[in-house]
Amino acid sequence: MQRRATAPQAPYNRESRAVTSTLFRLRCAEILVGALIASAAQAQVAGIHVPAGGQVQLAGGELRVGCADLSVAGVFNAGSGRVGILDSLLVDPGGQFALGSATLGMGGDLLNAGTFSAGTGRAELGDDCAASSRIVGVDGFHALSIQSSLGKRFLLVAGRTLQISAALQISGVDGQNVRVESDPIAEPSYVRLAAGAALALDHVNLRAGNVHLLGIGPPPAPRPQVIPAGGSTSLLILALLTAAVAAFRLRRH
Numbered sequence: 001m002q003r004r005a006t007a008p009q010a011p012y013n014r015e016s017r018a019v020t021s022t023l024f025r026l027r028c029a030e031i032l033v034g035a036l037i038a039s040a041a042q043a044q045v046a047g048i049h050v051p052a053g054g055q056v057q058l059a060g061g062e063l064r065v066g067c068a069d070l071s072v073a074g075v076f077n078a079g080s081g082r083v084g085i086l087d088s089l090l091v092d093p094g095g096q097f098a099l100g101s102a103t104l105g106m107g108g109d110l111l112n113a114g115t116f117s118a119g120t121g122r123a124e125l126g127d128d129c130a131a132s133s134r135i136v137g138v139d140g141f142h143a144l145s146i147q148s149s150l151g152k153r154f155l156l157v158a159g160r161t162l163q164i165s166a167a168l169q170i171s172g173v174d175g176q177n178v179r180v181e182s183d184p185i186a187e188p189s190y191v192r193l194a195a196g197a198a199l200a201l202d203h204v205n206l207r208a209g210n211v212h213l214l215g216i217g218p219p220p221a222p223r224p225q226v227i228p229a230g231g232s233t234s235l236l237i238l239a240l241l242t243a244a245v246a247a248f249r250l251r252r253h
Contacts, residue, residue: 047065047068047069047070047071047086047087048063048065048068048069048070048071049071049072049073050070050071050072050073050074050075050076050095051073051074052073052074052092052094052095053074054073054074054075055074055075055076055077056074056075056076056077057077057079058076058077058078058079058081058083058102059079059080059081060079060080060081061079061081062081062082062083063081063082063083063084064084064085064086065083065084065085065086065087066085066086067085067086067087067107067128067129068086068087069086069087069088069089069090069108070083070086070088070089070090071089071090071091071092071095072089072090072091072092072095072096072097072114073092073094073095073114074095074096075095075096075098076095076096076097076098077098077100078097078098078099078100078102078104078121079100079101079102080100080101080102081102081103082102082103082104082105083102083103083104083105084103084104084105084106084124085105085106085107085126085128085129086105086106086107086108086129087106087107087108087109087129087130088106088108088109088110088111088130089104089106089108089109089110089111090109090111091111091112091113091114091115091116091137092113092114093113093114094114095113095114095115096114096115096117097112097114097115097116097117098117098119099116099117099118099119099121099123099142100119100120100121101119101120101121102119102121102122103121103122103123103124104121104122104123104124105124105126106123106124106125106126106128106129106133107125107126107127107128107129107130107133108129108130108133109130109133109134109135109136110123110125110133110134110135110136110138111134111136111137112136112137112138113137116137116138116139118138118139118140118141118142118165119142120142120166121141121142121143122141122142122143122144122145122167123141123143123144123145124145124147125144125145125146125147125154126146126147126148127147127148127149127150127152131152131153132152132153132154132155133152133153133154133155134154134155134183135154135155135156135157135162136157137157138162139162139163140162140163140164140165141162141163141164141165142164142165142166142167143164143166143167143168144162144164144167144168144169145167145169145170146169146170146171146178146180147169147170147171147172147178148171148172148173148176148178149172149173149176150176151172151176151177151178151179152178152179153179153180153181154178154179154180154181155181155182155183156180156181156182156183156189156191156211157182157183157189158182158183158184158185158186158187158188158189158210159187159188159189160189160190161189161190161191161192161214162189162190162191162192163192163194164191164192164193164194164197165194165197166194166197166198167197167198167199167200168191168193168197168198168199168200169198169200170200170201170202170204170206171200171201171202171203171204172202172203172204173203174203176203177203177204177205178203178204179204179208179209180204180206180209180211181208181209181210181211182209182210182211185209185210186210187210188210188211188212189210189211189212190211190212190213190214191206191211191212191213191214192213192214192215193213193214193215193216194215195215197215199213199216
């Protein structure tokens, strides 16, 4: 019985094992990076949600959502910090959003179905994140800034009055007027400035969007009543003279 000749096997050295281990680690790292990217993309779409019973106290910090939504079903206190840039702020029924003295920067919608407290904070609406913006369910702001270099539309609820207690700034650029419109445009909406509130308008035509500003300047002075000199006595004498002249003419004829 003959034995089959076999080729000698190459010895398994440390270099081969090191190469195999390095390739395995690179593959694992590739899989991990892909999972992190997918997770980050999913978080970007989902945004941040404060559930019912949950609380967020921002105090003096800063929260950047990055063109995703911030939805609040619990309590969100912005304190003296900054929230932005975000797409939309959604306050759900039962939710509470307190701006405090913070700054809210956003490019999407502000939709309030719960409680929105403007405090002494500042809301800044701009071009980021969305092609248009709506303000719904909000009674007013301490300070509101609307700025666009793209001719963006900012929609206010028709028939409602938005109160501004300290400052209103609306500005576009040459050739791109910012569009602040009533929604639907057939019915007017109103913006009322408190006494002493600052107003800065540039490259915007509110009348074209059927938006009317109230509370600007002192109330009109009452129209004076014209009273003839001499009062009722002069009128009586004038009437008697007219009658006498008429009677004289009749006698001549």
